[in-house]
Amino acid sequence: MEKIEIKELGKHVDALSDIRYNWMLVTADKDGKYNTLTASWGGLGCIWRRDVAFIFIRPSRHTYEFLKSGKFSLTFFDGHMDELGYLGKTSGRDVPDKAEKAGLTPVSVDGITTFKEGRLVINCKTLYQDVLDRENFIDPALDDEMNPGNENRSVMFIGEIESAYLL
Numbered sequence: 001m002e003k004i005e006i007k008e009l010g011k012h013v014d015a016l017s018d019i020r021y022n023w024m025l026v027t028a029d030k031d032g033k034y035n036t037l038t039a040s041w042g043g044l045g046c047i048w049r050r051d052v053a054f055i056f057i058r059p060s061r062h063t064y065e066f067l068k069s070g071k072f073s074l075t076f077f078d079g080h081m082d083e084l085g086y087l088g089k090t091s092g093r094d095v096p097d098k099a100e101k102a103g104l105t106p107v108s109v110d111g112i113t114t115f116k117e118g119r120l121v122i123n124c125k126t127l128y129q130d131v132l133d134r135e136n137f138i139d140p141a142l143d144d145e146m147n148p149g150n151e152n153r154s155v156m157f158i159g160e161i162e163s164a165y166l167l
C-alpha cells in the first residue's frame with residue numbers, strides 16, 4: 001500500500017469517468033461493523049479551502065446508517081464490475097456479509113474499511129450533509145425523473161479528503 005499526496009490524486013482517478021462508468025464503493029463503519037454500496041453519483045473537488053469528495057446516498061440504503069459515523073471511504077477498482085454490480089443491488093440489511101460473498105476482502109485503513117482488491121482508496125471526514133429538496137430543483141421535471149413519488153430523496157455528503165492510498 002502506498003500513501004499518495006492528495007494534490008496528486010488527479011493522476012490516479014478521473015473524477016468524471018471513473019465514478020460514472022467504473023463506479024466506486026462507498027464504505028462506512030459503525031460499532032465494529034461496516035457496510036458498503038456501489039455508487040456512480042459523486043465527484044471530487046474543492047470547497048471551503050479543502051479538498052473534498054461529494055456523494056449522494058438515498059436514506060433507504062443500509063450504508064446511510066453507517067454514514068452517521070461521520071467518516072467514509074471511496075474505493076476504486078480496475079474492473080471487478082460483476083462484484084460492484086452485485087453490491088449495487090444487494091443490501092447489507094439482507095446479506096450482512098455481502099462484500100465477502102462477492103469475493104472482496106475487507107481491510108481497515110486509517111480506521112475505515114476498504115477492500116484489498118481495490119486499486120485506490122480515498123478516506124473522508126464528513127463536513128456537511130443535506131437532502132436534495134424538490135423546491136431547489138430549477139427544472140421539476142428532472143426531480144420527477146429522479147425522485148418519482150417524491151420519496152427517499154438523496155442526501156449529499158461533502159467529505160474532506162483526509163488520506164488516499166494505492167492499495
Ligand SMILES: Cc1cc2nc3c(=O)[nH]c(=O)nc-3n(C[C@H](O)[C@H](O)[C@H](O)COP(=O)(O)O)c2cc1C
Pocket residue numbers: 023035036037038039040041042056057058060061062063064084085087088089090091092093
Ligand atoms: C452502478 C450503480 C450505481 C449506484 N449509485 C448509487 C449512488 O450513487 N447512490 C445511492 O444511494 N445508491 C446507488 N446505487 C444503489 C446501491 O448501490 C444499492 O441500493 C445497494 O444495494 C445499497 O446497499 P445497502 O443497502 O447495503 O447500503 C447504485 C447502484 C448501481 C448498480
